[in-house]
Amino acid sequence: MPLLPRAPAPIVADDLEELLAVVMESLAVIKHDAIPWLRLVAEAWDHGAIAPAALFPAPGGVAAQIVETIAGSSAEMAAFLACGSLRPALEAYFAEVRSxxxxxxxxxxxxxxxxxxxxxxxxxxxxxxxxxxxxxxxxxxxxxxxxxxxxxxxxxxxxxxxxxxxxxxxxxxxxxxxxxxxxxxxxxxxxxxxxxxxxxxxxxxxxxxxxxxxxxxxxxxxxxxxxxx
Incomplete structure (x- = not known):
């Protein structure tokens, strides 16, 4: 089993807030029909209905919890948000165990x-x-x-x-x-x-x-x- 499910990274919303906003804006630019879905994601994020862990990989795929929670989700859009926002935090989290x-x-x-x-x-x-x-x-x-x-x-x-x-x-x-x-x-x-x-x-x-x-x-x-x- 990979390390993250056994030792979840203590990432909180504030750690991702700024970068996630940039990634969502970028997705809105390259995929205009994603804007209504992005509004739903932003609302769920602001109300705590989804947390950073929702972006983590799961048996259903990367950010599978978002796909299951937010209506109109596609696996590719959810994974794009995850890949664009999680990497700095996860790189820092795993830095000392890579070797x-x-x-x-x-x-x-x-x-x-x-x-x-x-x-x-x-x-x-x-x-x-x-x-x-x-x-x-x-x-x-x-x-x-x-x-x-x-x-x-x-x-x-x-x-x-x-x-x-x-x-x-x-x-x-x-x-x-x-x-x-x-x-x-x-x-x-x-x-x-x-x-x-x-x-x-x-x-x-x-x-x-x-x-x-x-x-x-x-x-x-x-x-x-x-x-x-």
């Missing part, structure tokens, strides 16, 4: 710290694959021959969708079994790449390729929030 995670201590495709789904994949200089969590900034090693979403190791399920030639080092790793996908950066090729979060949110064209091929992922996709894909 305790051993190489073989975790074998799941969700973050060992907060429990959010893997959001990006890096291939490091030594060829190992490191998955990244956008919610808390965590990272962990994971087999390159295994789907992080359904754990399939069937070679016929695991696919590589290669973008245009100018995107050297970038791949879309997809699973034909669960139809999930991750974007991956081979840092042996793209040695000057940025952080996983920057590389992910800076490459929406790769999400477009994956979505048009019928694949999805359980984390917010900016281009999907802005327009149907």
């Amino acid at each position: 305790n995670l051993g190489l073989h201590d975790w074998a799941l495709g969700v973050c060992p710290f907060c429990g959010a789904p893997a959001a990006f994949s890096d291939v490091l200089e030594d060829g190992r694959r490191r998955l990244a969590c956008h919610l808390c900034g965590g990272g962990w090693f994971f087999p390159r021959t295994k789907c992080p979403f359904c754990a399939s190791e069937r070679s016929q399920d695991l696919l590589r969708l290669e973008p245009e030639s100018q995107d050297q080092g970038y791949l879309i790793i997809a699973c034909g079994g669960c139809r999930g996908y991750l974007k991956e950066l081979d840092r042996r090729v793209r040695w000057n790449g940025q952080s996983a979060l920057v590389e992910d949110w800076g490459s929406p064209h790769l999400d477009l390729i994956a979505h048009r091929a019928g694949y999805r992922r359980p984390v917010p996709v900016l281009i999907g929030l802005a327009q149907p894909i």
Whole structure:
């Protein structure tokens, strides 16, 4: 079990208030039809009907409690609020325990710290694959021959969708079994790449390729929030 459900972070509303407001304003700009829903979220937040813990990952997904509580919620919009507001607080909360995670201590495709789904994949200089969590900034090693979403190791399920030639080092790793996908950066090729979060949110064209091929992922996709894909 990830650490967060066993040791909930003592995050209070005041810790997130300012950043959450910015994230909600950003969502209203890129997705105008979300404004009525955002008003409901703001009202529930102000009245204490939802608390910071409602943004945490749960078996139903990131911010599943908001989806269950607020009418008109979508999993992607709720997860966007969580990913945009929780990271600084969770990074600080987990800072002193990151180094305790051993190489073989975790074998799941969700973050060992907060429990959010893997959001990006890096291939490091030594060829190992490191998955990244956008919610808390965590990272962990994971087999390159295994789907992080359904754990399939069937070679016929695991696919590589290669973008245009100018995107050297970038791949879309997809699973034909669960139809999930991750974007991956081979840092042996793209040695000057940025952080996983920057590389992910800076490459929406790769999400477009994956979505048009019928694949999805359980984390917010900016281009999907802005327009149907």
